[in-house]
Each structure stands twice: as structure tokens, then as C-alpha cells.
Amino acid sequence: MLVVRTESARSQRHWSTGDWSRDGPRPRAVGNRLINARCETVSEKPSFRAAFSRRRCLVPATGFYEWQKTGGRGKQPWHIHRPDDSPLAFAGIWEHWEADDGSALETCAIITTAANSRMEPIHHRMPVILDPADFPAWLDPEHEDRDRLESLMVPCPAGALVTDRIDTWVNRPANEGPGCLQPAAERSPGDGRLFH
Numbered sequence: 001m002l003v004v005r006t007e008s009a010r011s012q013r014h015w016s017t018g019d020w021s022r023d024g025p026r027p028r029a030v031g032n033r034l035i036n037a038r039c040e041t042v043s044e045k046p047s048f049r050a051a052f053s054r055r056r057c058l059v060p061a062t063g064f065y066e067w068q069k070t071g072g073r074g075k076q077p078w079h080i081h082r083p084d085d086s087p088l089a090f091a092g093i094w095e096h097w098e099a100d101d102g103s104a105l106e107t108c109a110i111i112t113t114a115a116n117s118r119m120e121p122i123h124h125r126m127p128v129i130l131d132p133a134d135f136p137a138w139l140d141p142e143h144e145d146r147d148r149l150e151s152l153m154v155p156c157p158a159g160a161l162v163t164d165r166i167d168t169w170v171n172r173p174a175n176e177g178p179g180c181l182q183p184a185a186e187r188s189p190g191d192g193r194l195f196h
Helices: 027-032 049-054 132-139 146-152
Strands: 036-038 056-061 064-069 075-081 088-098 104-114 125-127 162-165
Touching (some): 056 132, 132 146
Antiparallel strands (some): 056 088, 088 104, 104 125
């Protein structure tokens, strides 16, 4: 995962997610559940409080996936992106860990907020998507105006995003590539999948 920690391009690095707790018998299992941080509690929750105060970052993306419950055990995947496919910048926080063996691990979590009106039918939460004008305030570790920072963690305007219903092929973690974005209606009978 690519993360921007400052305005300098040299600060871009690849990251893993999770591992927010080093204590306990299975820290990775705990960490893997903490890839998202809720905007309502990120500044107060002990696992995120210090990172929110001084280690905020941007997580660039061309879009994101969300799964809509369809009744029973079924879920419909959606691809959410800008109408012109320009990049998004998710608000994030990062942490640096030193393992007992001396190795370093840098992790991040994406901050989520309530869904806007476009996302609401799909899911009740969405990533905080920052406007470029707000990048400097978000990335500045000296910026301590909590009210100002919290005012940035709101749903983006509904018109800033489009939602595309996509094929369930994306549901398998082993599947990667352009096929993950294939619209649900464009599946062909010869590709091993059934029509809706």
C-alpha cells in the first residue's frame, strides 16, 4: 500500500496494514482487524490516539470496493471512484513498530466516516476522502487544532463519486487485475460464471 506522509514525494513508501497492538498472544490477528479507524473515536481511542495526534497520512487510490448485503448470505460488490477516474486521497494514520527481534514494521489505518447519500444504499460507512486543499493541514504533524482536523473527517459530496456494480469475481482474494472491475452485466457465459 502506498502512503504519503508529507508533501514531499520522497516520503511515499509501501506499507502493510494492521498490527496496531504488539501485546497479547496473537498481535497480527488483532492488527488485521484494525485496518480502519472510525472518525468519531480516532482521536480518543488508545490504539489510535497518538498516531492521530502526530502521524497522519494520505492513502492514494483510484477507487475502493464495498460489498452490499443482498439478503441471506449474499453480497454484491461495488467499485466506488471519481466520475473522471482521478485519484482519491483517503485520510489515514500511520505507526512505526519495533519487533522484539529488532525488525521494523510500518503500518497504517484508513479513517472512515458515515456514508454520504450515494454510498448509503451500499454501506453505512465510507473512507474519509480529503480535498487537495486540506492536504497540508492533514499532513502537518505540528497541526494540533483538533476541531479543525475533525472538521475534515466528513463524508465527501455525493456528486464526487460514482458507484459501479461489479462482478462477484472480485470476491475471491486471489483474483487481481482488470477483471475485478468488470461490470456485473458484462459477464459472458464462457467465463465460468453465471448471469444474475
